[in-house]
Each structure stands twice: as structure tokens, then as C-alpha cells.
Amino acid sequence: MAKETDSGEFGVLRSKRTATRYQILVEIAERQPAVNQQEIADAIGITAQAVSDYLQDLVEQGFVNKHGRGRYEVTKEGVDWLISQTDGLREFVSHVSEDVIGQVETETAIASTEISEGETVSLTMQDGVLRAMSGDTGGATAVAVTDATPGTDVGITNFEGVVEYDLGTVAVVSIPQVQNGGSQSVDGQRVVELGEEHDLVAVAGAEAVALAERTGLDPDIRFGTPDAVQEAAAKGLDVLLLAATDALSRHTDKLREQNVSYEVVDAGE
Template sequence: MADVLSDKRSATRFRILVEIADRQPAVSQGEIADAVGVTTQAVSEYIRELTEEGLVEKEGRSRYRITKEGVDWLLRTADDVRRYADRVTEDVLGSVQEDAAIATGDISQGDTVTLDMREGLLHATPGEEGPATGVATTDAAAGEDVGVTGFEGIIDLAPGSVTVYQVPPVRSGGSNEVALDELAAEASRANLVLAAGVEAVVALRKTDTEPATTFAVGDVAADAASRGLEVVVVATADAVGRVTDPLRDAGATYEVVDL
């Protein structure tokens, strides 16, 4: 869950900063109190804290302005909220739609099942044992696909991350310049390994690792991370931008590392 949604105080702090940014520089604490649903005294205390932390600056009586640091914090936090909302939109249960899951045991139509995500795929376990449940619409043996509807609860899914390892282009030595032991170790820890560029593919093959795909790598990595997977992308330096652009657009957590 986004940190700002972890408790009421954090959420109120976020909302008040948004209201200040929207109303600056003439800020009516009474109007903010009405908008947020707290007392004027509480708004005054929050503004004092935000000012002390350098997120808001006071320009005069009832005149406040959000600082550059405040804007940066607000953008980062809003992005966290957006990513969380996107995940909830995809994974929150409670609609009447039917979805498919992998049965972890024998299931009969009408059984209540517990739902969870494993390796990016929805799984259904016989019985009501977790925070997310549904009702089977088909019969299935363990390992088969089973239809599920009547969703209730929220699937606990922590977003994964992507590490992009740069490989020099062939004109600069290519795969011969890669620390293969380090690459092998990083690839072995990942849920999914992808490659962008010939030099990257060759480097992985030198570690006896075959990438899952070499096409649309950035999009695949972003989707996998959104499903909770830890992804390693090995990319030729010339191809890194084509990988990171989709990751950035999707709001995925990633870092770029030289090998």
C-alpha cells in the first residue's frame, strides 16, 4: 500500500498539502478544514509541521506557498497513490466478473476458494483461508485452470522491481567485457530474465541463461513487475532507453546498473 494511505494522519497530511498547492498563495485554513474534514486547529498544526519540514513556506498572514521540495514530495506521493490505485483496479475483488486461476488442489463447482498471486499468476486454493476469496464456477483438478467468480477481499500483492544491467556494445568489447559471474548470480535470483540486444543475449548464454524473451522487453518487464515479480533485464547500452521508457511510463520501480 502507498505510504500516504497507511494511516489517517498521513492521508490528511497529503490532502492538506494538495489543498495548499491548489489555493496558494491566499490560503484559507477554514476552507481547507471543510474540504478535508478536520478542524481549523488541526489544519493549522499540519501547516506548521509542513512549514518546519520545508515543504511549505509562509509569505505573510494567511499566505502560504508550496516549496520545490513540497512539489517533489507531492509528485512522488501522488505517483505512489496512482500505482496503488492501478493495482487495486486490476486486483481488487468484488465484481461479478469471472476469471481463471490455477487450482492448487481438487476443486468442485460452487466451492469457496482462497485466491493469491504466485509468479504473476492467479491461484485458487480450496477453502476460505485468506483475505481474498471467490467461488469456483467449474470443476478442476490440481494444476488445471478453474473459473472463479463472486470475488471478495483484496489480493495481497507487493509490486516487484526491475534491474537493468547494461552490456557494452560490440564496438566496445560487447559480451567479452561483462563480469559473467556477477551476471550469472543476478540472473539466478530473478523471477524473470529478459534481454535486449545481441550482445545482451550472448552474455546471458555465456552464463547458461536463456532469456524469456528479446522482444518488447520494457513492456514485458513493466507488466511482470506489476504482478509482483523481480525482473532482470540485460540490455546492450544502445538499447537501454527502449527498455527504461516503458518502465518509466508504467511507473515501475527500476534501476540501471553497469556490468
């Protein structure tokens, strides 16, 4: 039988069979030369018959030598294979620990006060941005992993509690396409008033851009508006969306999918 080569991104984790072979080889190396198959079975959670089948395969692979009933020894080839798989596992665990878990557990906030590494901070959501201030008086806290001065970014981890804030809303002004009157058919003064009542202004479609320019509004969001408007509202910001009728549905569909409240406002002349 040809020897298996367990290469690939996850090495020994690539398949259940490979992982079991690895565990059995480790158990044999710890117990050799007297190997009790039932003890190995109990240790790794399979049947004694399965251990016997794996042992026969490992002997055929050249990874284990059998020296009589119940006496086994891992060969040099078996040790080399264990080392190679262990090295792969070590690299994978390092990747998970440093790149995956580290990214998940560490967030970034803006410091509202002077903060020192290791200090407990309180968390709030302001203007759609997570803010951290020294002390544990808030309903949500974390631990700073970097130093920070007011207005700078700070790394935080070990979160407890919930950051409480109200979701934003979206006011939608539907603008007819140019062949149906375009931006000129919309009450510019009403749009200006709506802009003053909202945190952000987003435009979708040429007619919307024309309306913003006519009314002197400076759009905060011009590209990727379906996702950006939904995200802004989810972070607690109120958004005025000026959207041409042919762009309207993809925005409202996105808002409904994410359970974001919106209202289509009549701003016709």
C-alpha cells in the same frame, strides 16, 4: 418526408433521437388510442412539447395514425419498425451479457486444491500467476464457475477483497554496443550471480543475447521485452534485464510509466 432507416451496429441506440422515437412509440402502443402527451413526457423524461413534435414526425413517417385530439394509434409500419429495433436490442443485450460482461467478470486461476463448481475459493498470487484454493480463509475470495483438480485452470467470478502481493523489481544490466566493447566488456560472473537472485531473465539486443550465451543463462524473455518485463514485475516477479545500450531507454521509459521499481546495475569488467 422520407422514412428513416435505423440500421447499424447499435440500431435504436445509434442516436438519442432514434432512441426517443422508439420509447414514444412503445408508450403510444401501451396507451392507445387515448394518449396523454404529458404522461409520455413524464415517463421518458422529456417535455410535453418535445413529445408533440415527435408525434407529428411519427405521423408524417407513417408510423402513427392520428384519430382526433389526443387519440393516436401505431400503424403496421410502426409495429414492424418497433419489432426490428427490439430484435436488434435483444441481440445487442445478448452480446453484452455473454461476450462483454462475461469476459470481464470471469477470470482464470490455477487450482492449488480440488475445487468444485459453486465453491468459495481463496486467491493468492504465486510466481506471477493467480492461484485458487478451496475455502474462504484468504483476504481475497471468489466463486468457482468450473470444477478443477490441483494444477489445472479454474474459472472464478464474484470477487471480494484484494489479492495482496509485493510488486517485483527489475535489475538492469546495460551492455555497451559492440563498437564500444559489447558483451565482452561485462563481468560474466556478476551476471550469473544476478541471474540466480532473480525469478526471470530477459534479453534485449544482440549484445545481450551474446552475453546470456557466454554466461550460460537461459533467457525467459526474448521478444516484446518492454511490455513483458513490466508485466512480470507487476505480477510480483523479480526480473534481470540484460539490455544493449541502444535498447535501454524504451525499457526504462516503460517501467517509469507503470511505476515499476528498477535499478541499473554496474556489471562492468
